[in-house]
Amino acid sequence: xxxxxxxxxxxxxxxxxxxxxxxxxxxxxxxxxxxxxxxxxxxxxxxxxxxxxxxxxxxxxxxxxxxxxxxxxxxxxxxxxxxxxxxxxxxxxxxxxxxxxxxxxxxxxxxxxxxxxxxxxxxxxxxxxxxxxxxxxxxxxxxxxxxxxxxxxxxxxxxxxxxxxxxxxxxxxxxxxxxxxxxxxxxxxxxxxxxxxxxxxxxxxxxxxxxxxxxxxxxxxxxxxx
Amino acid sequence: xxxxxxxxxxxxxxxxxxxxxxxxxxxxxxxxxxxxxxxxxxxxxxxxxxxxxxxxxxxxxxxxxxxxxxxxxxxxxxxxxxxxxxxxxxxxxxxxxxxxxxxxxxxxxxxxxxxxxxxxxxxxxxxxxxxxxxxxxxxxxxxxxxxxxxxxxxxxxxxxxxxxxxxxxxxxxxxxxxxxxxxxxxxxxxxxxxxxxxxxxxxxxxxxxxxxxxxxxxxxxxxxxxxxxxxxxxxxxxxxxxxxxxxxxx
Amino acid sequence: xxxxxxxxxxxxxxxxxxxxxxxxxxxxxxxxxxxxxxxxxxxxxxxxxxxxxxxxxxxxxxxxxxxxxxxxxxxxxxxxxxxxxxxxxxxxxxxxxxxxxxxxxxxxxxxxxxxxxxxxxxxxxxxxxxxxxxxxxxxxxxxxxxxxxxxxxxxxxxxxxxxxxxxxxxxxxxxxxxxxxxxxxxxxxxxxxxxxxxxxxxxxxxxxxxxxxxxxxxxxxxxxxxxxxxxxxxxxxxxxxxxxxxxxxxxxxxxxxxxxxxxxxxxxxxxxxxxxxxxxxxxxxxxxxxxxxxxxxxxxxxxxxxxxxxxxxxxxxxxxxxxxxxxxxxxxxxxxxxxxxxxxxxxxxxxxxxxxxxxxxxxx
Numbered sequence: 001x002x003x004x005x006x007x008x009x010x011x012x013x014x015x016x017x018x019x020x021x022x023x024x025x026x027x028x029x030x031x032x033x034x035x036x037x038x039x040x041x042x043x044x045x046x047x048x049x050x051x052x053x054x055x056x057x058x059x060x061x062x063x064x065x066x067x068x069x070x071x072x073x074x075x076x077x078x079x080x081x082x083x084x085x086x087x088x089x090x091x092x093x094x095x096x097x098x099x100x101x102x103x104x105x106x107x108x109x110x111x112x113x114x115x116x117x118x119x120x121x122x123x124x125x126x127x128x129x130x131x132x133x134x135x136x137x138x139x140x141x142x143x144x145x146x147x148x149x150x151x152x153x154x155x156x157x158x159x160x161x162x163x164x165x166x167x168x169x170x171x172x173x174x175x176x177x178x179x180x181x182x183x184x185x186x187x188x189x190x191x192x193x194x195x196x197x198x199x200x201x202x203x204x205x206x207x208x209x210x211x212x213x214x215x216x217x218x219x220x221x222x223x224x225x226x
Numbered sequence: 227x228x229x230x231x232x233x234x235x236x237x238x239x240x241x242x243x244x245x246x247x248x249x250x251x252x253x254x255x256x257x258x259x260x261x262x263x264x265x266x267x268x269x270x271x272x273x274x275x276x277x278x279x280x281x282x283x284x285x286x287x288x289x290x291x292x293x294x295x296x297x298x299x300x301x302x303x304x305x306x307x308x309x310x311x312x313x314x315x316x317x318x319x320x321x322x323x324x325x326x327x328x329x330x331x332x333x334x335x336x337x338x339x340x341x342x343x344x345x346x347x348x349x350x351x352x353x354x355x356x357x358x359x360x361x362x363x364x365x366x367x368x369x370x371x372x373x374x375x376x377x378x379x380x381x382x383x384x385x386x387x388x389x390x391x392x393x394x395x396x397x398x399x400x401x402x403x404x405x406x407x408x409x410x411x412x413x414x415x416x417x418x419x420x421x422x423x424x425x426x427x428x429x430x431x432x433x434x435x436x437x438x439x440x441x442x443x444x445x446x447x448x449x450x451x452x453x454x455x456x457x458x459x460x461x462x463x464x465x466x467x468x469x470x471x472x473x474x475x476x
Numbered sequence: 477x478x479x480x481x482x483x484x485x486x487x488x489x490x491x492x493x494x495x496x497x498x499x500x501x502x503x504x505x506x507x508x509x510x511x512x513x514x515x516x517x518x519x520x521x522x523x524x525x526x527x528x529x530x531x532x533x534x535x536x537x538x539x540x541x542x543x544x545x546x547x548x549x550x551x552x553x554x555x556x557x558x559x560x561x562x563x564x565x566x567x568x569x570x571x572x573x574x575x576x577x578x579x580x581x582x583x584x585x586x587x588x589x590x591x592x593x594x595x596x597x598x599x600x601x602x603x604x605x606x607x608x609x610x611x612x613x614x615x616x617x618x619x620x621x622x623x624x625x626x627x628x629x630x631x632x633x634x635x636x637x638x639x640x641x642x643x644x645x646x647x648x649x650x651x652x653x654x655x656x657x658x659x660x661x662x663x664x665x666x667x668x669x670x671x672x673x674x675x676x677x678x679x680x681x682x683x684x685x686x687x688x689x690x691x692x693x694x695x696x697x698x699x700x701x702x703x704x705x706x707x708x709x710x711x712x713x714x715x716x717x718x719x720x721x722x723x724x725x726x727x728x729x730x731x732x733x734x735x736x737x738x739x740x741x742x743x744x745x746x747x748x749x750x751x752x753x754x755x756x757x758x759x760x761x762x763x764x765x766x767x768x769x770x771x772x773x774x775x776x777x778x779x780x781x782x783x784x785x786x787x788x789x790x791x792x793x794x795x796x797x798x799x800x801x802x803x804x805x806x807x808x809x810x811x812x813x814x815x816x817x818x819x820x821x822x823x824x825x826x827x828x829x830x831x832x833x834x835x836x837x838x839x840x
Contacts, residue, residue, distance in 0.1 A: 070404075071402045071403050072404065086354070087404065090399075121565075122569065124554070124563075125563065126580075127528065128528075128554055128555075128559060128561035128630075129627075130584035130630055131555055131580075131584060132555050135584075144570070168391055169395075170404075172355070172399065173388065173389035174387070186391065190284070190360065190391070
């Protein structure tokens with residue numbers, strides 16, 4: 001068996017983290033992306049820039065600030081402590097929080113593009129057919145934006161799997177709790193265990209390639225607005 | 227980190243671009259030795275007229291970079307095994323390896339008065355996280371696990387341990403309050419003969435194998451007078467005084 | 477048709493470089509055309525009626541129900557207005573089949589309020605065979621018919637159409653027009669129809685409202701409004717009048733259909749196949765097909781020569797021409813003749829002349 005039990009635990013943890021993060025991001029990202037696609041508010045630019053920030057910031061910056069903000073002296077940490085939850089640094093919940101922020105643009109932007117591409121007309125049509133805005137969102141917008149949801153889910157999942165810097169900064173490298181695949185690979189390399197590193201790293205390359213292949217192949221057929 | 231580090235980094239880049247000059251020495255320095263080498267550099271440059279250009283990083287990464295042709299001339303590692311490996315593999319001037327500092331392990335908390343003089347706080351149960359450096363990759367991490375073993379606390383603290391990838395991160399977890407306690411390098415919390423913040427217990431040397439930090443003159447530096455001068459300077463009394471003032475043994 | 481309450485719309489709206497201010501009353505039945513050049517505000521007005529565009533100040537009342545009254549802070553959102561809207565492009569939902577598209581609006585209307593059945597609508601628009609197709613696999617004309625059916629199935633109190641034929645080529649237009657005529661004749665739903673095509677308006681509309689630069693220029697029954705010399709309509713190349721006439725007789729030997737003009741006396745003979753006696757037809761008489769003379773020239777190939785009285789003369793856009801408005805057989809006719817002929821004949825208001833009609837187009 002080329003992969004040790006530690007490696008398998010890291011893989012399982014990574015998949016759990018990525019799945020949960022993706023689900024949360026789709027739930028949070030959908031209204032956010034919809035708002036960004038629809039609003040004429042001046043805040044649009046500010047919010048759009050904030051959402052895109054993780055694209056340009058090194059993960060270490062995000063990790064560093066999360067460490068401060070989620071920590072016992074940070075305002076979020078103070079709040080979680082006041083609620084009796086303790087702090088979430090060094091926990092799976094903390095990794096989920098970090099991953100949600102880190103992968104946010106990878107989910108919000110495809111959704112926003114998908115929503116924008118729908119344009120105002122289908123919404124107007126639905127309104128003249130007696131659909132309330134919420135009704136229209138579920139019966140027209142969501143089905144039409146389906147390719148955007150697929151892209152967002154794939155990118156959010158894959159990007160979370162590939163996350164390293166943030167986890168490194170706030171994870172604490174706890175086996176089964178915060179030691180994800182990318183950190184495990186780093187450990188192997190640091191410890192000069194190149195063989196194990198190769199197995200895991202190779203698996204990551206194969207996984208990422210397959211994900212992107214699925215993504216780029218599915219872009220072939222696009223729905224045409226009739 | 228002091229204000230002139232970005233300038234040094236820029237200099238290092240420039241030097242990489244234009245090729246090393248005779249009176250300049252390119253040094254790879256383990257992160258934990260950042261503050262001491264800056265103090266040493268100042269004194270070294272004043273005394274010899276040579277220029278010291280330092281890059282800071284993890285010892286394992288420096289190893290990989292040196293094996294792949296990085297232009298370092300002197301290497302101050304955080305351990306003794308990596309320089310030994312380089313020696314075996316013929317990447318250094320034969321016989322140039324020496325211990326320039328011996329690290330001291332400290333149990334530290336950012337809270338004043340939290341750590342007692344005997345380190346008994348470790349045995350208690352009122353802390354949630356104990357930060358250590360990754361024992362697989364960082365010598366201080368290994369030393370921390372050895373000390374816990376000797377104290378018979380390994381099982382007891384198992385669920386509390388959080389690992390930083392290096393000793394800087396282990397320090398960061400404690401300094402931000404995310405971990406109440408942590409094993410750090412004394413050099414990180416020590417200046418001019420005393421602990422600078424929080425509370426600490428200096429772990430007795432008999433609880434862990436000595437953290438020897440070895441330096442080597444790399445093949446790239448064998449014809450560089452500045453590189454040789456630096457190696458000699460590190461063995462001299464001025465450097466020794468500086469190194470000790472930062473909490474290292476010799 | 478029952479006596480229907482009129483549609484009232486007082487709308488003011490300001491956009492950058494565009495201002496719309498209209499006070500309009502349209503009949504509560506039949507087809508009202510909103511006519512005007514592009515940029516005149518007709519589509520914006522239609523969108524205001526639907527609530528898709530929010531007017532700065534508005535009072536909109538349809539079938540006795542107030543849809544919008546800014547003075548009272550009333551604004552029914554589009555989905556709470558009992559209207560059907562047909563867009564220029566059919567805008568069918570691509571993720572639904574034709575049936576899914578038709579059901580979409582119908583399902584959202586309470587059962588008790590549904591007055592139009594899918595079977596009837598599909599038959600009326602000839603789309604029974606398309607129900608299981610995807611919108612992407614329909615022709616432009618088929619899509620537009622499905623779009624109209626979809627709007628009708630919400631049993632609207634008002635049907636709005638925004639240039640539903642503009643995106644279609646003339647063959648497809650001819651395919652759709654008969655369906656629109658059936659809607660007008662068979663359904664008791666007022667229809668407001670935006671168009672900039674005079675032929676469509678003449679063929680379909682009962683009432684005509686003309687917009688220009690965001691203002692209402694004219695509003696009235698189609699026959700009168702088309703003949704008004706003060707409107708640009710009468711000056712276009714296709715200017716003419718629309719007349720409702722009743723079938724009186726069919727001459728089988730010469731294959732000529734005789735109609736009676738609105739005065740109930742004057743016959744108009746046209747080369748058309750037989751139609752039921754007593755049925756009503758719409759005919760269009762173009763201004764350029766009407767010539768004038770002082771004598772009743774029986775030695776001529778022209779079939780229809782009608783006594784008429786000159787009402788008004790105005791210069792046409794072309795300096796060689798004048799437009800003459802005539803009172804004739806209980807209706808108004810337009811004649812476009814050369815200024816030379818007008819002078820030569822010494823035409824003046826009040827004068828009796830003979831109008832010679834060279835061609836009559838049957839609209840329905």
